[in-house]
Amino acid sequence: MIQPIRLALALVLAWGAATPAVAAQAERAKRDRAVSVANGPADSLPVVRVAHGTPTLFLFPAPINRKTLTFDESRIRVLDAGERSVIVQPVADLAEGERYEVGVFFADGGVPARAAFSLVTDAAEVDIQINVQRPELAGAACPVDEPRAPQPEDFVLLGLVDKEGVSATPIKGYDDAERGFHVQSAIAYRGKGWVLIDARVTNFAGQSPWLPREAMLTGRVGLPLRARIVMADKTAIQPGEHRRVLMVADLPQLPASPVFTLELVGDGRTLKIPNVRFPKAAFGATP
Incomplete structure (x- = not known):
């Protein structure tokens, strides 16, 4: 499990070294943070600060289903997606008030079933590494690695479907x-x-x-x-x-x-x- 994470970190460093520095990016403080996944649709999505030219690495506490990764391709690039990691970068700095969601389902069937984040651009800071935390998995000995596709119940748990149906x-x-x-x-x-x-x-x-x-x-x-x-x-x-x-x-x-x-x-x-x-x-x- 350690090897994919090392590879993801190496990719972030490589992209960072290969990207020319510009004045606006140089002024931004680079942050390494822990972020908790929203427990349900009533909770606000955690905000992650991204910037053009600076890759942002998400490290997940359990395997993810890469086929369920969703994002706006016109504004966000996914540079790499591994078993437990995703690297993203905006096509250009997001304007003030612009927010774009990036989300992916976990592969182990646990709850929360999906990790989602609201991407913004901040003039002062940029997140280069997000250590994703999943409250229900806190203290668990070892997550189950069995791949799992989204199930009908996931859409109800996420609040995408209610008693009115589709x-x-x-x-x-x-x-x-x-x-x-x-x-x-x-x-x-x-x-x-x-x-x-x-x-x-x-x-x-x-x-x-x-x-x-x-x-x-x-x-x-x-x-x-x-x-x-x-x-x-x-x-x-x-x-x-x-x-x-x-x-x-x-x-x-x-x-x-x-x-x-x-x-x-x-x-x-x-x-x-x-x-x-x-x-x-x-x-x-x-x-």
Whole structure:
């Protein structure tokens, strides 16, 4: 178990040595901290300070399921993910008020099931190493190393699903011949405080490769809502190829007229999907 941690530390040192120092980064104090995982959805996510050009290493007290790692690829890079470690670095310093979540499930089935952190940029300090603490594992002799995929109960424990369940509605297929896209098999989901769009996007033959990097939901009223993009294959969609793309956003309450335009900003082209409607909450369950 010691070897992967030594490797992660070596990678952080190597990246740090290879990154040119700039005045703003040199002024930041580098911190090595212990951070406790949130026990449940009611608890605030621990804040971790990151900076462009400075890798931040997370060391976990138990094995993690790397396939469950979630982050906004347009703003955060994951430089390395090991059995018990993750190294992240922002694409650029985050603006004041910007916060991006990085999360991963533990592989041992314990509680809390997931470790999540809110990334910010601080002008004075940057965290170079975060020693993750898991309260339920305090004093345990040795965590179980058996890999474990997320289970249905995890979503209830995390507060992502409640008695109202999850509702879904189809989205009509959409052709954007001018920009070279076709959208098929799209479905909009709504859960407790979140919405998700699951779409299959085709990049027309003859077009250039395209990778969506930013997602935004714009309604008739209110501010645009930023969504994170999730793709199993994170390479560019080649001409003539179709790819499954998921967009996830936090949305505690839907507006009175929940009709949105979804914008996917990518390499040189933007895909706009109009008339995206999220379903009403499912009230089939009883307290």
